[in-house]
Amino acid sequence: MPSILRVNQHLLTAAMVLVVSCTVFAGDKGPADVDAQRLLNADNEPGAWMSYGRDYSEQRFSQLDEVSTKTVDKLGLAWSFDLNTKRGVEATSIVVDGVMYTTSAWSIVHALDARNGKLLWTFDPEVAKDKTRHACCDAVNRGVAIWKGQVFLGALDGRLIALDAATGKTNWSVATVDPELPYTITGAPRVIDGKVLIGNGGAEFGVRGFLGAYDVDNGEQLWRFYTVPGNPELGFENKAMELAAKTWNGKWWELGGGGGTVWDAMAYDPELNLLYIGVGNGTPWNREIRSPGGGDNLFLSSIVALKPDTGEYVWHYQTTPGESWDYTATQHIILADIPIEGKERKVLMQAPKNGFFYVLDRTDGSLISANNYIDVTWATHVDMKTGRPVEVPGARYEEKPFVITPSYLGGHNWHPMSYNPDTGLVYIPVLDFPAAYGQPEEFKYRSDSANLGIDGIVGSLPDDAAERAAYGAAVKGRLLAWDPRTNSEAWRVEHKGTWNGGTLSTAGGLVFQGTADGNFVAFRADNGERLWEFPAQTGIVAPAMTYEVDGEQYVSVAVGWGGAFALVFGEFVQAESLPNVSRVLTFKLGADGSLPAVPWKPSVDFNPPEQTADDGEIRQGFALYQDICMGCHGLNAVSGLLIPDLRGSGYLHQASAWNKVVREGMLSEQGMPGLGEIVNQEEAEAIRAYVIQQAWRGKQLQASSP
Template structure:
């Protein structure tokens, strides 16, 4: 790690940043990035964060030094300048455009006079938190066709800082350490096998000189794990796998041997079992325990993944590890034998709480499955679990066994398809919740809508392709527009204030739509949240009264932060519509969400700034060619589309606007050109990969026939709504 440079040396160095070559370890990937020349530089040491500062984060309430502000991940700010009484005077202080047009999900870090953040495509930005002036930018140059393995958009959730370095995970699986003052690469390592469909979208954490990072890709067939790397040079300190490998090759440790007893069949031949650690982490320094959330299996459908059942550890589990060694300590599985994509990768919060007259060290999580869990974080004992939404896959959690009591019909491979609440996007997804030390409430961004699951009788494992194992037609939207509209009417989203002691709702605010942003609570009796309809809003933390809002001109899913510079408190959030719902559920994306703006917006009391008006554009302009395919061909195309295309281009070919809507594509008029894009990768540089090896020419044309059918359906619906005969 480089020593801290003087301000003079930094200014001199900034003149030659573009010419400096990247330093890489031997196992680094061949892809490199570049730092943009700095315009200004801080005069004191950059990101001089260490264990002492992180452990005493509350002594620096004006900084936001780690992902959840503190190791406990409460996302609570002790700052009190902005209150429920004066928040109406909050105005735009500055904005900074990222220059990208995909999903934005990052939490910014603010420390030692610099804000560090990330945008889509894993690009890192350092800006002045007083003014929004750019300091430096680093682009890791991720190959655009890597988007095919990003189930839920090419997002990045942020960086970690430690002793003058900025750490982040690139979408292609690299862990990269940058000089915090200049944006130059100190080292980079490939954390995954680049031949496999792994991705990284989560933010790393640093504990005592080790940077922890997980990965994603379970939908595409990988074996999950989390790794720790030494901050000085990127050498790996330890790795913990979350699912067992091939038993014939032996097990890495006793935890994997134990986990293997809960699996059946030959899961390792279907892509590795899944169980990726793609987001949540929290750390208790007194217990020296790192808590991780584990994701879904490969494929989703357990009857294919593990025929005969089994709990399938450590899928959908909270796992406690020794932070220094990665050694397994305990686990709690939220959804044994998971089969609905009910991950436990959602935000983990730690707190000390008085329960039944005794102070307990608790861990709280509201995972996808719809139950709110309170655990004793010393040993994983379940203290309570209650529904925070109306769910239908289980009736309750048995407190003696700690297991959910399932509704048998919810396991869709027992026969008939199942309509289940919540959907595969969960009752709560990745969007961070917040715990207020003042009210004792947890504020949860809730999603509320069902999904239909059915067994895929024709499942075939295809390396590198999506592996859900569910019926593609049942998982799509109905053809009838009236039925689609009826489904859209029950798609809901809200901000829910939850009392973890009583496991009861304190208050709720219903939002206009779903897929709303992460949450910040403050000592000013405030809760801030961005919304899908393009606003940043503030509510009183005790009662949920609406007290302020500001139009940010795009749907917002990232969580806000608060920091203080020169005696002024700021509220800041990264805005930009994106993620799984934005891509897949284009039918229900609100017009207010559809701007492709990506930026940081930052507020303070008395500011009067204004954002430029967004350039709205229509979702699609219909001009389809004649329908020449028969219904059977179009139906085959629909199945192929749902299996290969809907994750980016939307259910039933209705785009969420982040990706071009195929119903308006000019390639529909050019059969040969369509095949060049789909099979030959003509647009790979723009993020549309080749599907050669997954589709043949006949299948490609069947998908085209289906999209043409949907284009005509959309055109007719558009005319009907406009009253045109």
């Protein structure tokens, strides 16, 4: 059963929480007293941040301007709150009527006094730690939604939970997915007219994606929209699925359901009464396996418009037809009314993984413009007549491996961008590095493991130190200001690392962003000049938000290094990103708080046993490792150190101990599940042989470095 954790034995009762909350607003409203009227009129309450993207348009723009280009140099730390986790922190905090609601890893919710960070209550859904076996990209959570005194949480294990905003106690909890299937939830819910909307993740592992709407009062499912068709022999749920099925081949439903999970982006236009969602990749990534013979595979990698009352399909735009590279369209969606060629247009904007920035007419999904926001090598351009990318020969890697940019982490990942109507610019956290794709020697579907359908060895890092260093030099990241009116770059700021935080823009002429090298930074919104920064002691991936209490503007960001890049690309994680020191940091003008020093020495204690395996066994282990283990323990067994680096594991020394961990789940309570159903003893030993090889390589490199 979920538990309510308290900060100390002097427990805050529900009445005391109400007293704290009521001191910051007038009237008889209780905590989280947000309804349709308040959300629809969010611009009339610039001091509140009532939804994930501040309002339904998801612009992440604040009208507050006390903190501005002229005053930001006086910004200082007002308070911090420790989140007590060692995994990634990706949440956008919600603040309304003086109370902050935020989440940390493992879907834990905290309610804080927004003026000073004092804990009001904490809710832990007690997600089983071995659920990480189905979490492609860390045990993260991006935040909550609020509505009429309730706080709504999507838990990693697929539950949707409604909490009493005053006490943190559970009002109701429903399983939105079949708990026997490898679904997860990391995204933030949204609420529209009494309906809680939540999607899910798990496409790599084999699920059928959907978005669900649930009654705020009791969790009853009101509608469900599937994003890919099921087995045609069982019939189709609606005409949209009948339409989509015509674009698939083979028996995709036997490979885990086709994928297409709705794990992040949503936006809502109340005037048009349209809900917009972003749809993810297929299962497996590789279309040649998923849908032999081709096909666009709707609605993978698509923006889909639905009627929020019923879930009825209205229109779609597919950014990457027949996607084969994990080029999801789940990235942040922004709605705005902007002038284009002398006419104001109702637009939808997205910079999905595939490297192109799209501006669509949100009334009907028609394409207004599309241009690449990074150097793209898999396609030359988007054909404006068809709306389709024009692919380069060989990009689908059918005949031989192909190196393309962007990588499977995309040119832009989940980290939210923001739009400033004063400058007319969109501020994008850009990733910029390539990846190699190749057809696997053989594909074996595993129902409880990642199913990418690509050659893991081809996609690995080179063993040669110079070649690996050259690849590392190509791993870049930047803050990019993009003008959607001209669909062109306005300015850029290059960062040291690639996995940087989401952005916030304000009427004070500022853009706030956290960086991979552990700084929280304010830039000028018009030209990118760096005006202010604060050392956060850890890499920042979450976006900032801002609010006002008692007439003072606060700027707040959740910090804590983690996520997909931190897990997979351990070779290129910077020392400044580590350790994971997860906190909420909140700033205001005139404050001068500081953080305690954090000792840290990122290193691995290499003590590998003698290698007894032959080259064939090591290569077998290499392939298995890349298919099964890489997502958590890093490419080529180099960990990002959020979780133990296997090259320094003491379990390497005994095959029996290794087997107990890998196959029998001896460490499942620490998050390492037993893989006995998908890995036999011979395969487990082959993986061990490969990790031993990499441990010896690491030891030799460590000995040769100055």
